[in-house]
Amino acid sequence: MVPPPWDRVREKDTLFVLVTGANSGIGFGICQRLIDEYLTTRSLTSHLILIPTTRSHKKSQETITNLREHAKKFAESSPALRSRAGQNYNPQQATRRIHILSVQIDLCNLPTIATAANQLLSGTLSSPSTAPEFESLTNVKIPRLDSIIFNAGIGGWYGIKWPKVAHNIFTKGIVSATTWPTFKGGNLGQIITPVPDSKETMGEVFCANVFGHYLFAQKLVPLLSRPKSSPLPPGRIIWESSIDADWDTFSLDDFQALKTDAAYESTKRLTDILALTSSLPASKPYVDKYLSVSEDKTPPKIYLAHPGIVQTTLFPLNAFMFFWYQVVLYLVRWMGSPWHPITGYNGSNAPAWLALQEQEALDAEHAERVKWGSAADRWGRNYVRKTEVDGWGWEGRVEEMEELRKQGKLVGRKGGMALVKEERLVEFKELGGSVWRRMEELRGEWEKRI
Secondary structure: OOOOHHHHOOHHHEEEEEEOOOOOHHHHHHHHHHHHHHHHHOOOOOEEEEEEEEOOHHHHHHHHHHHHHHHHHHHHHOHHHHHHHOOOOOHHHHHOOEEEOOEEOOOOOHHHHHHHHHHHHHOOEEEOOOOOOOOOEEEEOOOOOOEEEEOOOOOOEEEEOHHHHHHHHHHHOHHHHHHOOOOEEEOOOOEEOOOOOOOOOEEHHHHHHHHHHHHHHHHOHHHHOEEOOOOOOOOEEEEEOOOOOOHHHOOHHHOOOOOOOOHHHHHHHHHHHHHHOOOOOOOHHHHHHHOOOOOOEEOOEEEEEEOOOEOOOOOOOOHHHHHHHHHHHHHHHHOOOOOOOEOHHHHOHHHHHHHHOOHHHHHHOOHHHOEEEEEEOOOOOEEEEEEOEOOOEOOOOOOOHHHHHHHOOOOOOOOOOOOOOHHHHHHHHHHHHHHHHHHHHHHHHHHHHO
8 A cells, every 4th residue: 555645744744634514615715725825834845634525425526626726726826835935846846735535424414424434533535636736545544633624504594584684784784784684584493313214303403513513523533632742732623603693592492493593593602602611610521521532642622713704605595686795795894894704715714724823822812712703804805803702702701891992802893792791701601511511411312323
């Protein structure tokens, strides 16, 4: 068996990243941005191993082909890359350090999660290529994962509540109406049978957006954990949330979002709670069980990102409405909203940033306690920004108005939000413990059924 190309370089010169839901939209944008920024920021001998997941073999092949085409064009056209490589630069020197593999997974079909995890843990992956720009990979094993980015999901919407559109605009203004809308019409009580031939059901949006990923990450802990003697940083579990999730969208009494027409927002609020409380004492007993590793290993860390407002096919709009909605989003960005990156590539900034940052920089920011958002200025220039979370604030601590103003955190703030107080923080942390306990109970129940 021919050893994979990344075996020819040092461990610290390789990066293994898995992205779910990567065949289109934000997921595809994350993969594109990872390729671009890796090539322009890492050493000229480093290798990126990118693993986009899709729901079918056909989509996987299409995704690999499209990402290779993107990498080829970027390598040929990037002035930054050409400048770094010097006068004798050959684009193939870059593309042959980008390796794209894929696995298939359906987050609403739990047995496929176990199959995909087993393939990554103990099986092999292949990605043949006849093009000289890319190395052909056959039956290669994945030694570790540095980051997994949970992007895949569904909205559960049927369309627009038109009376609510006018109400949102006239009562909140067009910026707030397009950033925190309440005019999306959501379906009630969407359920699935996540284990075929079983009679047990689960909330569909909950399963796609939260529970499927939750099971997948737990199975991949062996690839994400590190020996304590390793110079490599801990693996990273990066959850992708939404800017549109506040205190009232989630209830413990409707854990799977079956009684609400805001199932998407409920599951994203649940995502926020899971990620932000993962390192806190109230959640620790359940997180330790979930990320269980031996005493000589370091478990992965959990981070949280959101893409801002991005126009994708997740929300069902006809071609006419899609065009005019896009026009409105650009108008709102020009008006000064920082939360309208609009395109999938621009919306990918925060999760890709979390995957590529040095561990020391993340630790200095206490990054696991922050919801990192993809933002853009009026001219579409991208940056990453801390995001206020209802009941948590920006960093899980009480902050004064003057401090927030000096740090620029108040720009783009949702209208009507109250500054977080200590009692609200306590409630949020306690809720985190309850949520982690409930998720672990559900995992135990469904592992037996699988």
